Amino acid sequence: MISKIVKCxxxxxxKTINGEPGEKVTLTCPKCNTKGRYLFPEGFQQVTNNSDxxxxxxxxxxxxxxxxxxxxxxxxxxxxxxxxxxLGPNGAGKTTTIKAMLGLIHANSGEIKINGYDIKHNGxxxxxxxxxxxxxxxxxxxLTALQNLHFYTExxxxxxxxxxxxxxxxxxxxxxxxxVGTFSKGMVQRLGMARAILGxxxxxxxxxxxxxxxxxxxxxxxxxxxxxxxxxxxxFISSHILSEIQEICDRVGxxxxxxxxxxxxxxxxxxxxxxxxxITVELEKMSNDVVESVKKVQGVDKVExxxxxxxxxxxxxxxxxxxxxxxxxxGNIINLYTREPSLEEVFMRFTEVI
Amino acid sequence: xxxxxxxxxxxxxxxxxxxxxWVIILTIIFASLTLVVSYxxxxxxxxxxxxGDTIAGMMxxxxxxxxxxxxxxxxxAIIGEIEKGSMSSLLALPVxxxxxxxxxxxxxxxxxxxxxxxxxxxxxxxxxxxxxxxxYLDYLIFIGATILLGLVFLIVAMFFSTLFKKRSTSMGLAxxxxxxxxxxxxxxxxxxxxxxxxxxxxASGDFPEWYHALTLLNPLSVxxxxxxxxxxxxxxxxxxxxxxxxxxxxxxxxxxxxxWIVGFLLLxxxxxxxxxx
Numbered sequence: 001m002i003s004k005i006v007k008c009x010x011x012x013x014x015k016t017i018n019g020e021p022g023e024k025v026t027l028t029c030p031k032c033n034t035k036g037r038y039l040f041p042e043g044f045q046q047v048t049n050n051s052d053x054x055x056x057x058x059x060x061x062x063x064x065x066x067x068x069x070x071x072x073x074x075x076x077x078x079x080x081x082x083x084x085x086x087l088g089p090n091g092a093g094k095t096t097t098i099k100a101m102l103g104l105i106h107a108n109s110g111e112i113k114i115n116g117y118d119i120k121h122n123g124x125x126x127x128x129x130x131x132x133x134x135x136x137x138x139x140x141x142x143l144t145a146l147q148n149l150h151f152y153t154e155x156x157x158x159x160x161x162x163x164x165x166x167x168x169x170x171x172x173x174x175x176x177x178x179x180v181g182t183f184s185k186g187m188v189q190r191l192g193m194a195r196a197i198l199g200x201x202x203x204x205x206x207x208x209x210x211x212x213x214x215x216x217x218x219x220x221x222x223x224x225x226x227x228x229x230x231x232x233x234x235x236f237i238s239s240h241i242l243s244e245i246q247e248i249c250d251r252v253g254x255x256x257x258x259x260x261x262x263x264x265x266x267x268x269x270x271x272x273x274x275x276x277x278x279i280t281v282e283l284e285k286m287s288n289d290v291v292e293s294v295k296k297v298q299g300v301d302k303v304e305x306x307x308x309x310x311x312x313x314x315x316x317x318x319x320x321x322x323x324x325x326x327x328x329x330x331g332n333i334i335n336l337y338t339r340e341p342s343l344e345e346v347f348m349r350f351t352e353v354i
Numbered sequence: 355x356x357x358x359x360x361x362x363x364x365x366x367x368x369x370x371x372x373x374x375x376w377v378i379i380l381t382i383i384f385a386s387l388t389l390v391v392s393y394x395x396x397x398x399x400x401x402x403x404x405x406g407d408t409i410a411g412m413m414x415x416x417x418x419x420x421x422x423x424x425x426x427x428x429x430x431a432i433i434g435e436i437e438k439g440s441m442s443s444l445l446a447l448p449v450x451x452x453x454x455x456x457x458x459x460x461x462x463x464x465x466x467x468x469x470x471x472x473x474x475x476x477x478x479x480x481x482x483x484x485x486x487x488x489x490y491l492d493y494l495i496f497i498g499a500t501i502l503l504g505l506v507f508l509i510v511a512m513f514f515s516t517l518f519k520k521r522s523t524s525m526g527l528a529x530x531x532x533x534x535x536x537x538x539x540x541x542x543x544x545x546x547x548x549x550x551x552x553x554x555x556x557a558s559g560d561f562p563e564w565y566h567a568l569t570l571l572n573p574l575s576v577x578x579x580x581x582x583x584x585x586x587x588x589x590x591x592x593x594x595x596x597x598x599x600x601x602x603x604x605x606x607x608x609x610x611x612x613x614w615i616v617g618f619l620l621l622x623x624x625x626x627x628x629x630x631x
């Protein structure tokens with residue numbers, strides 16, 4: 001079954017229709033009575049089941065708590081080798097989705113596959129591929145950092161030898177034989193990242209990886225994420241800190257109130273929302289003529305004069321015209337910056353309180 | 355060496371309890387209490403008593419102490435890790451929930467069995483060296499029965515730890531359970547019997563068979579029956595000597611304790627499997 005939103009070509013009335021691939025339907029616009037036909041695309045699947053290229057498949061995930069839908073019909077795919085950012089405000093359902101992906105909680109409905117293994121029926125096989133950094137990182141406080149990591153390698157059946165070098169890499173060499181109970185929040189978070197990487201799992205699921213970290217720790221972990229990506233690891237990161245996601249993610253999914261409201265590349269999302277880049281032009285001398293002539297350019301949304309420079313929000317295609325208009329109005333350009341729409345704006349638009 | 359997550363988890367539990375010193379503390383408690391009871395236990399004799407008298411003296415103490423230790427080791431086994439957050443990381447590893455329960459039970463049960471065996475064992479060696487008439491087999495049966503009793507309370511407490519959403523609830527119920535089996539249930543049973551056969555019947559010590567059957571609902575009674583049947587008469591009610599009916603046998607008692615353990619182990623699997631972490 002495919003769901004499509006169709007638009008009446010005459011009156012622009014929008015309607016959602018359902019049908020099977022290849023099915024041809026005749027529609028009558030309920031508003032202006034225009035008749036039209038629609039052919040559902042063939043070979044279209046909501047979720048591609050090609051396990052050769054898909055690392056994580058989530059299909060129709062629903063999880064209710066006390067009757068409320070904490071996660072409401074969420075579906076997405078993460079391709080192998082990709083960094084997927086999972087964004088949403090606090091309490092949007094990020095951690096619930098992740099916990100369902102790992103079989104920590106039981107979904108009310110939906111299907112989750114990791115490397116093709118169903119988490120419900122082949123949980124042990126599915127989890128072999130995953131390194132996980134939980135939202136709330138915790139260890140066995142009575143055991144040392146090294147004893148803790150050894151325990152996890154035993155169950156993962158990976159080499160114990162990498163434990164020491166991983167602890168060193170995350171800047172915890174001094175604490176290697178100290179009980180984790182004596183660690184600070186930041187140290188626990190770093191050790192948590194080391195634990196996730198143990199055994200070089202092909203898939204990493206990181207729930208708020210920079211929680212509780214100082215700036216140095218944030219950089220350390222970000223570099224590590226990049227390094228893992230270069231090794232071909234698939235990485236799923238949930239966060240509400242947008243800047244770090246924007247820098248490293250190939251694609252993002254935005255969840256709000258349990259519903260996945262968007263799923264695309266960062267630039268794809270801003271295109272969908274019609275978010276436009278902002279050009280800041282610094283001039284030798286500012287004049288009203290310049291401002292007025294820029295305002296007249298077609299495709300310019302907003303012009304703002306700030307001292308000797310102007311901020312112009314316009315279509316990407318109009319940039320050149322704007323610059324021409326400034327020059328022809330006698331403006332002498334000293335400097336020019338373009339700022340692409342940020343994930344922040346995308347995020348705010350998608351999670352607006354309706 | 356067999357590498358199974360069950361053994362890894364069991365080993366971790368043991369290491370944890372070695373590190374937090376519980377293993378050594380429990381061993382010392384068991385050894386010193388046994389020695390104290392053996393040496394000072396009787397007002398009629400001075401010095402060391404033989405195993406039979408020591409065991410008789412230990413029975414009440416064990417019935418108070420061992421359930422507490424079992425409950426204490428078990429009540430936080432699962433919920434403690436869930437509250438702390440370490441359960442998420444453990445469950446995200448390639449391990450089945452059933453293996454976690456088995457590993458925990460094996461590890462904690464190992465700690466309990468080891469401390470009872472070594473603690474009571476050290477005391478046994480000291481006592482054996484000081485008395486003439488030594489029956490080590492009786493004493494080993496006593497240790498074995500005590501371990502079984504401890505495992506019953508451990509697995510029941512572990513069930514609370516998979517059932518409740520809070521560690522404090524699980525602890526509260528563990529404390530209640532201890533009171534229930536030690537105080538409330540025996541009073542209820544004696545009350546029922548007194549109402550049925552009168553005070554004179556009670557004083558005669560000639561209890562009806564149904565009463566003996568009823569008391570088998572209490573694992574503490576099963577334990578004391580098991581020890582009495584093998585080691586010698588131990589009164590269940592202070593000052594009254596009781597003779598057991600024919601259907602009391604070591605096999606039945608061991609079977610009942612094993613049913614408790616296996617039954618609650620299954621309840622643990624069932625509950626933990628359904629649970630959201």
